Amino acid sequence: MTWIATSPLNALQNAVYSRLTTGGNKISYSVYDEVPPGATFPYVTLGNPASVPFEARNVMGEIVRFPFNSFTRDAGGKWQANQMINAIIQSLTADVISITGYKITQIYKVNSRVYREEKNPTDYTGELTVAFWVVKT
Numbered sequence: 322m323t324w325i326a327t328s329p330l331n332a333l334q335n336a337v338y339s340r341l342t343t344g345g346n347k348i349s350y351s352v353y354d355e356v357p358p359g360a361t362f363p364y365v366t367l368g369n370p371a372s373v374p375f376e377a378r379n380v381m382g383e384i385v386r387f388p389f390n391s392f393t394r395d396a397g398g399k400w401q402a403n404q405m406i407n408a409i410i411q412s413l414t415a416d417v418i419s420i421t422g423y424k425i426t427q428i429y430k431v432n433s434r435v436y437r438e439e440k441n442p443t444d445y446t447g448e449l450t451v452a453f454w455v456v457k458t
Contacts, residue, residue, distance in 0.1 A: 329423045329455045330370055333385055336420045337413065338367060346415040348408040350391070363393040363401055365409065375454070382456035386431060391447035398445035402435040406447045413451060420455070427454040 334354075341352045351364040368388030375384055391405035410430060418425055431450040438444035 327422070327457070328372070329383060329385065329420065329457075330372060332420045332423055333387070333425075333453060333455060334367060334370065336418050337387065340418055341365065341409065341412055346412045348405075348412050350405055350408070362395070363391065363405060365405060366390045366392070372455075380456055382426070382454060385453045385455055387451050387453060389449045389451070391449070392444070393447075394441070394444050396443060398443055399435055399437070402445040402447035406433050406435070406449045409449055410451070422458060423455050424458050425453050425455055428452070 338352060338354070340346055341348050348365065351360065352367065353360065353364060354367050356364065356366060366389070368390060370385050370387040372383040372385040375382055389406075389409050391402050391409075393401040393405065395401065414428055418428075429452050431452050433447065433449040435445055435447045438446060
């Protein structure tokens with residue numbers, strides 16, 4: 322079989338950003354690829370995705386692990402960081418995410434955690450990694 326000639330990373334990132342920021346499944350937090358100076362809390366950042374090829378039943382594709390971070394700064398920070406992770410998961414799994422030239426066959430949560438930042442006890446960070454199984458159409 323011939324391996325995928327192009328990478329789905331840019332197309333997937335664009336689709337994920339669009340899902341989180343527009344339409345009926347958007348989340349109620351700001352979403353950034355790069356956080357601008359002076360950004361207000363709370364917000365979500367898109368991390369650096371990584372992919373590995375797979376082949377199953379004569380289908381070739383990529384498993385893309387996509388990290389997300391949530392940042393909050395208030396007294397209920399841990400709760401809010403958890404809520405932000407849940408909002409991301411709900412948005413991404415609400416219905417099919419369309420990507421031109423590709424099809425997502427599976428989406429699942431790899432891991433997540435929330436922790437307090439040492440420098441400021443009201444700052445919490447949530448980390449979430451989601452895996453997307455992507456095949457070329």
